[in-house]
Amino acid sequence: xxxxxxxxxxxxxxxxxxxxxxxxxxxxxxxxxxxxxxxxxxxxxxxxxxxxxxxxxxxxxxxxxxxxxxxxxxxxxxxxxxxxxxxxxxxxxxxxxxxxxxxxxxxxxxxxxxxxxxxxxxxxxxxxxxxxxxxxxxxxxxxxxxxxxxxxxxxxxxxxxxxxxxxxxxxxxxxxxxxxxxxxxxxxxxxxxxxxxxxxxxxxxxxxxxxxxxxxxxxxxxxxxxxxxxxxxxxxxxxxxxxxxxxxxxxxxxxxxxxxxxxxxxxxxxxxxxxxxxxxxxxxxxxxxxxxxxxxxxxxxxxxxxxxxxxxxxxxxxxxxxxxxxxxxxxxxxxxxxxxxxxxxxx
Numbered sequence: 001x002x003x004x005x006x007x008x009x010x011x012x013x014x015x016x017x018x019x020x021x022x023x024x025x026x027x028x029x030x031x032x033x034x035x036x037x038x039x040x041x042x043x044x045x046x047x048x049x050x051x052x053x054x055x056x057x058x059x060x061x062x063x064x065x066x067x068x069x070x071x072x073x074x075x076x077x078x079x080x081x082x083x084x085x086x087x088x089x090x091x092x093x094x095x096x097x098x099x100x101x102x103x104x105x106x107x108x109x110x111x112x113x114x115x116x117x118x119x120x121x122x123x124x125x126x127x128x129x130x131x132x133x134x135x136x137x138x139x140x141x142x143x144x145x146x147x148x149x150x151x152x153x154x155x156x157x158x159x160x161x162x163x164x165x166x167x168x169x170x171x172x173x174x175x176x177x178x179x180x181x182x183x184x185x186x187x188x189x190x191x192x193x194x195x196x197x198x199x200x201x202x203x204x205x206x207x208x209x210x211x212x213x214x215x216x217x218x219x220x221x222x223x224x225x226x227x228x229x230x231x232x233x234x235x236x237x238x239x240x241x242x243x244x245x246x247x248x249x250x251x252x253x254x255x256x257x258x259x260x261x262x263x264x265x266x267x268x269x270x271x272x273x274x275x276x277x278x279x280x281x282x283x284x285x286x287x288x289x290x291x292x293x294x295x296x297x298x299x300x301x302x303x304x305x306x307x308x309x310x311x312x313x314x315x316x317x318x319x320x321x322x323x324x325x326x327x328x329x330x331x332x333x334x335x336x337x338x339x340x341x342x343x344x345x346x347x
Contacts (some may be wrong), residue, residue: 023198024061026092028112029082030135032100035074037130037183040211041096044191047207048199059199063092067111075101086111089119094179094194099131113139123177129190130183141178148173150182188213229290230283234275236261240268244284248291251311254280289325292318296330297337303330 025045029038042062049060066072066082073079089095095116097108108116116139120126128136133147148167167173172181172190181190188211196204208214232238240257257280258265272280292310295301301309307318322330 019061021057021061022059023194024092024094025063025194026089026095027062027064028095028097028108028116029064029072029074029080030098030100030108030132032073032075033098034100034130034183035076035078037181037187038074038080038098040185040188041098041129041191043211044188044195044204044207047210048192048195048203059203060195065095065115067109067115086115089115089124090122092119092124093198094125094127095119096127096129097132097135098129099133099135099183101131107138108135116141120177125177125179127190128178128180129187130181133180136178136180145175145178146173146180147178148180148182148186150184185213229286230276232275234271236263236268236271237275240272240280241283241287244287247311248288249309249311251284251288285321286325288312289322292322292330293326293333296334306330 023045027038027042045060045062046055046057050056050058063084064072064080064082065084065086067086069082069085071079071081097116107113116126116136120141126136126141128134128142128147130150133142133149136142137147146167148170170182171186172193173179174193179190179194181187188208192204192208195207230241232241239261243252243257243260252260254268255265258268261268268280272278272283276283278286288310292306292312295306295309296303299306302315303318304315307313307315310318312318312321319329322328322333326333328336
């Protein structure tokens with residue numbers, strides 16, 4: 001499908017501004033938006049905007065836009081008061097849509113959609129954060145673009161949206177004049193990515209370090225979801241695997257899994273056999289055991305607690321399945337992990 005692209009790094013994005021800002025961002029907050037995603041994005045801009053920590057918008061500017069100027073409630077109940085009404089979108093380098101929870105995806109409304117249409121027509125890059133990509137798609141502005149979605153929402157996306165390519169194995173995507181991220185901490189990394197392009201790498205790193213976040217991650221960095229130990233290109237199988245991840249502590253039967261996906265049990269089993277040469281039950285067990293090993297190696301949780309978290313009857317059940325899969329018990333793996341960890345050298 002044809003589309004007009006404006007790359008985020010093009011000279012247009014660096015145009016001189018009378019206010020002296022190097023990066024200006026307009027925010028649109030969906031009803032019941034995700035406060036964490038919004039706050040992370042704004043704080044990176046705030047900390048990069050000025051020397052020190054005085055919150056002066058010298059190099060970066062940000063504005064919350066509104067069609068009514070009514071306070072917008074977040075998913076946590078905390079409301080944010082907009083700064084100004086919708087106007088000329090070309091005053092901004094980016095328009096960022098912060099999405100909300102999946103149960104309230106009614107859309108943005110006619111005035112917001114018209115504003116985003118105007119911005120897209122003028123070549124202003126549009127950014128979807130968290131489920132903001134879903135809202136941009138509802139507004140008809142994501143056709144032909146890749147869209148980054150959280151691994152947690154991948155199945156929801158496939159159920160509700162056609163004609164869009166969801167990517168759930170990256171923390172964010174820069175697809176020219178559409179940028180999307182999975183939300184949470186990834187919104188800070190996307191904001192730092194834009195700050196680095198427009199203001200400088202030092203300012204981007206400074207922001208993240210003050211927020212006690214490691215160095216900026218590139219867009220291709222994998223999302224830190226539940227480790228699966230399985231990969232496939234089959235959309236039906238991938239969707240099923242993601243549903244398994246979402247229900248790792250309460251394993252679904254194949255019948256229930258197929259019902260939630262709108263497929264028959266036989267159809268689902270056939271796809272698993274063709275894609276993975278394994279049954280859905282075997283794949284689900286591998287996901288649970290892979291996650292259990294991840295917890296054994298990276299946390300101090302008891303084997304009993306890990307068994308419950310990974311959907312096993314008790315620690316004995318986990319240990320038995322674990323040994324069959326890894327030829328070691330959970331305690332043996334934890335012991336080896338601790339002995340292999342480098343000791344802190346004291347001066």
